[in-house]
Amino acid sequence: MAGTASHKKPEKPHSLHDRILADIQDKIVSGTWPPGHRLPSENELAEHYGCSRMTVNKVLTLLSAARIVERRRRAGSFVAFQKSQAAILQIHDIRSEIEALDMEATYAITSRIERPATESDAGLIGVEPDTPVLEVECMHFANRMPFCQEYRLINLEIVPEGTRQFFDNETPTGWIMARVPWTAAEHTISAAEASPDMAKALDLKKQAACLVVERRTWRAEDPVTYARLVYPANEHKLVARFSPDQTAG
Amino acid sequence: MAGTASHKKPEKPHSLHDRILADIQDKIVSGTWPPGHRLPSENELAEHYGCSRMTVNKVLTLLSAARIVERRRRAGSFVAFQKSQAAILQIHDIRSEIEALDMEATYAITSRIERPATESDAGLIGVEPDTPVLEVECMHFANRMPFCQEYRLINLEIVPEGTRQFFDNETPTGWIMARVPWTAAEHTISAAEASPDMAKALDLKKQAACLVVERRTWRAEDPVTYARLVYPANEHKLVARFSPDQTAG
DNA sequence: AAGTGGTCTAGACCACAAA
DNA sequence: TTGTGGTCTAGACCACTTG
Numbered sequence: 001m002a003g004t005a006s007h008k009k010p011e012k013p014h015s016l017h018d019r020i021l022a023d024i025q026d027k028i029v030s031g032t033w034p035p036g037h038r039l040p041s042e043n044e045l046a047e048h049y050g051c052s053r054m055t056v057n058k059v060l061t062l063l064s065a066a067r068i069v070e071r072r073r074r075a076g077s078f079v080a081f082q083k084s085q086a087a088i089l090q091i092h093d094i095r096s097e098i099e100a101l102d103m104e105a106t107y108a109i110t111s112r113i114e115r116p117a118t119e120s121d122a123g124l125i126g127v128e129p130d131t132p133v134l135e136v137e138c139m140h141f142a143n144r145m146p147f148c149q150e151y152r153l154i155n156l157e158i159v160p161e162g163t164r165q166f167f168d169n170e171t172p173t174g175w176i177m178a179r180v181p182w183t184a185a186e187h188t189i190s191a192a193e194a195s196p197d198m199a200k201a202l203d204l205k206k207q208a209a210c211l212v213v214e215r216r217t218w219r220a221e222d223p224v225t226y227a228r229l230v231y232p233a234n235e236h237k238l239v240a241r242f243s244p245d246q247t248a249g
Numbered sequence: 250m251a252g253t254a255s256h257k258k259p260e261k262p263h264s265l266h267d268r269i270l271a272d273i274q275d276k277i278v279s280g281t282w283p284p285g286h287r288l289p290s291e292n293e294l295a296e297h298y299g300c301s302r303m304t305v306n307k308v309l310t311l312l313s314a315a316r317i318v319e320r321r322r323r324a325g326s327f328v329a330f331q332k333s334q335a336a337i338l339q340i341h342d343i344r345s346e347i348e349a350l351d352m353e354a355t356y357a358i359t360s361r362i363e364r365p366a367t368e369s370d371a372g373l374i375g376v377e378p379d380t381p382v383l384e385v386e387c388m389h390f391a392n393r394m395p396f397c398q399e400y401r402l403i404n405l406e407i408v409p410e411g412t413r414q415f416f417d418n419e420t421p422t423g424w425i426m427a428r429v430p431w432t433a434a435e436h437t438i439s440a441a442e443a444s445p446d447m448a449k450a451l452d453l454k455k456q457a458a459c460l461v462v463e464r465r466t467w468r469a470e471d472p473v474t475y476a477r478l479v480y481p482a483n484e485h486k487l488v489a490r491f492s493p494d495q496t497a498g
Numbered sequence: 499a500a501g502t503g504g505t506c507t508a509g510a511c512c513a514c515a516a517a
Numbered sequence: 518t519t520g521t522g523g524t525c526t527a528g529a530c531c532a533c534t535t536g
């Protein structure tokens with residue numbers, strides 16, 4: 001679980017740069033140092049806190065990575081203007097998602113097809129047409145009730161082991177995440193009305209609102225997999241928390 | 250803009266720890282060092298790269314913050330098992346969102362009420378009942394078409410300047426983000442069917458699917474604001490990208 | 499008990515951009 | 518030109534935890 005609860009106090013910031021970090025953050029949060037304000041230089045801060053320059057440098061590097069502070073050579077360090085909010089969105093394996101709700105997680109494969117990529121596959125997963133892909137559809141159940149429908153394409157050129165994998169005991173998500181290191185992922189979150197098939201599969205009325213999460217994953221330059229997860233609107237929310245004081249987990 | 254395009258190469262990793270970072274990441278991504286593999290100790294790495302221990306420490310600290318590597322005292326550093334995907338979700342001001350689509354952004358205030366918080370307000374924003382709050386409703390248009398409905402509660406105890414603000418020229422989001430530093434935010438993303446009022450406001454058919462983004466913001470312990478943004482399903486998607494090699498932007 | 503990571507120091511040189 | 522951040526070093530001590 002990354003992202004502490006919103007109301008938690010830092011407790012004991014014991015290390016020196018933790019204490020300095022907390023102190024500077026407090027100045028910024030309290031408004032003592034408003035956006036645009038120029039922070040003291042590293043040397044001044046080092047003297048003020050009675051520590052070496054490296055230590056305040058570590059703190060300022062953290063603040064800069066967290067976009068709380070903007071640093072410019074020769075000019076100095078400035079309290080950043082918040083241009084957009086960045087939230088850390090944790091996307092878990094569906095099994096753990098369901099179990100976190102204290103429900104029994106089961107699933108069933110609906111279909112499994114190996115084939116050369118069609119034009120449509122190619123667009124979704126980002127491979128050339130005719131690249132061998134594995135298409136898997138399955139349903140996830142929480143306490144035997146439909147919880148989520150999963151549609152997945154796997155690039156067999158990158159994950160040839162998929163040919164021998166029938167996902168009888170392991171979900172495609174779990175299997176592929178444990179097996180293939182990825183370097184980039186893109187999540188698209190949208191709302192949609194259930195198609196007739198989808199409504200039937202999820203036991204919803206026609207055109208019921210659904211939450212759709214699409215995920216594309218790459219390893220270096222190569223597309224690994226495409227997944228589309230469809231959740232009934234009532235059953236699922238995505239929660240993202242952000243506190244600037246994260247970064248060192 | 251955090252999160253580089255998925256297909257970009259590192260170009261010139263010029264600094265020493267950049268090069269070491271790239272090298273170690275490559276070993277992990279290529280599978281040379283699979284999940285669970287124990288990395289050489291800091292001293293060994295320092296010797297291998299012919300640099301000081303501080304330098305590899307910086308790299309390993311970054312990798313650990315990015316959850317690519319797990320570090321345990323006495324045991325060593327290990328390639329992490331990817332338990333969940335964390336995506337960085339950029340949530341922009343609606344105005345910039347619309348302008349990024351090359352459309353004209355306009356908006357109109359529908360209602361503006363100052364009042365003591367009701368039970369319902371209190372639950373949404375997290376204040377005690379009867380705390381003075383400002384309730385604002387407005388519509389955002391892209392090229393004069395309804396784009397998003399915004400409902401917002403502002404805690405006037407924290408942002409008393411709200412009393413004098415009528416949002417004629419500035420959206421509530423933009424105004425409050427520029428003014429109040431926040432320390433924690435929570436985003437909830439869900440799908441819902443449009444209520445009759447909402448359908449009318451957004452010019453949709455009844456019960457059309459909508460994407461709902463709720464945002465709560467705190468300054469230290471205090472709730473600052475609650476916002477609910479409702480987008481027609483067809484008009485909006487949230488995109489989150491993640492590459493582990495971020496962290497130093 | 500020993501080796502690991504966690505932290506910190508007091509220097510140093512460099513690149514850069516603003517004055 | 519000069520002060521700033523960016524980087525790096527060669528030490529050092531400590532805390533932890535595991536073998």
